[in-house]
Amino acid sequence: MAEKLLIRALKGGKSTKIVTLNGKNMTKMPSMLEKLPGLKTLDLQNNRIPKVCPEISTLTQLTALNLGNNLLEEVPEEMKYLTSLKKLHLFGNKIHRFASGVCDGLQNLILLNLNNNQITWIPQEISRLKSLTYLSINHNQLASIPRELCFLENLSELQLNYNQLICIPKEINFLKKLQKLLLVRNNIESLPEGLCDLLNLRILDIAGNVIQIFPPGFQDLKLREFYCEGNPLFLKQPVNAVKHEDIWSLQEITSRFIMNQLAEKDPFLMQAVEWYPQVRNIISQGRKCAICGKSFLTTWLECVEFFPPSKNWKISRNLQLVPLRILICSYKCFNQRDPNLFGIAQV
Structure with missing residues (x-):
């Protein structure tokens, strides 16, 4: 059956735009595809293809390629020649290697589906996929994602469910167009503060992680849907605690003095600090107190404030307060x- 369909397609020559060989029990890609230079859509899903044939590099007008549910073990470099490609489906394979060179030619790619594979890492060159708006890498083995992924300025949907992630890059704030972020069933311990800069984010699902508390500004997100069940969120259960005296290191005392004087535009320190890049680097890591507004470096009290989720959010069942x-x-x-506002008890 597959041969007959190919022969029919070949008779069309340059006028053939679509070839569908879905579920034909094929064990290799047909090399004669190179005789169809005008091909726009190629559907080879649900076969037993273990490798992409070299001839695929001739399909420079191809806009949609579906190789889902096959036996591929890599995203091969030959795909970089598919310069017109907009949609690439590689779900349900055995992919564990992603050739970095692939990203060089796929400048028009809008959708990339890598679900249900064995991918453990994504090359930093993924940042070259400048047109990408949809990226899904669910059910893989990712332990981390490169910070360069956060430079995909047109990305509107990112799915990373069911991986082994423990953190999200702080550079996520660069994904200004992101509307949907799914991080279900990972090992994420905390969300970066940059997440709160995503003004277009509307759907956030972090169910099944190990998050206890959310970053400052989280309450201002304009979410429509927020799901967080299965996380050990801090609970509002006040207990009495022993009050301690503040004990700071000499570096902390000095850093606080310098940072607060710089905040007041002290001309002497502003000029002097320019000569000490190491000092500038240290104080650049300073934070501001939520009570007095003054700067501090590494010694602080971590507290929690509980707020009710917005009435505009569609939320997880039984979520009453967000820490x-x-x-x-x-x-x-703290006494003021x-x-x-509560201190966090160590239990």
Whole structure:
């Protein structure tokens, strides 16, 4: 049957735009595809193809390629010649290698589906897929994602469900057009503060991770859907605690003095610090106290504030309060806190 369909397609020559060989029990890609230079859509899903044939590099007008549910073990470099490709489906294979050179030619790619494979890493060259708007890598073995992925400025949907991720790059704030982020069933411990800069984010699903608290500004996201069941979120269960005295290191004391003087535009320090790049690097890591607004470096009190989820959010069942991470510079400020602000108990 597959041979008859190919012969029919070949008779069409350059006028053949679509070839569908779905579920034909094929064990290799037909090399005669090179005789169809005008091909736009090639559907070879649900076969037993273990390797992409070299002749695929001739299909420079191809816009959609579906090789889902085959036996591929890599995303081969030959695909970089598919310069017109917009949709690439490689789900349900055995892919464990992603050739970095692939990204060089796929400048028009809009959709990339790599679900249900064995991928453990993504090359940093993925940042070259400048047109990509949809990326799905569900059910793989990713332990991390490269920061370069966050430079896909047109990305609107990112799915990374069922991997082994423990963190998300802080550069996620560069994904300004991101509307949907799915991170279900990973090992993520915390979300970066940059997530709160995603003004277009509408759907966030982090169910089944190990997140306890959310970054400052999370409550201002304009979400429509938010799911977080299966995370050990902090609960509002106040207990009395022993109050301690503030004990700071000499570096902390010095850093606080310099940062706060710089905030007041001290001309002497502003000029002097330019001569000490190491000092500039240290104080660049400073944060501001949520109570007094003054800067601190590495010594702080981690607190939690609970806020009710927005009425505009479609949320997980039984989610009544969302814990928000708040940093305070001293016990003095802690004693001046709002009644709804709590220290985090170590149990």
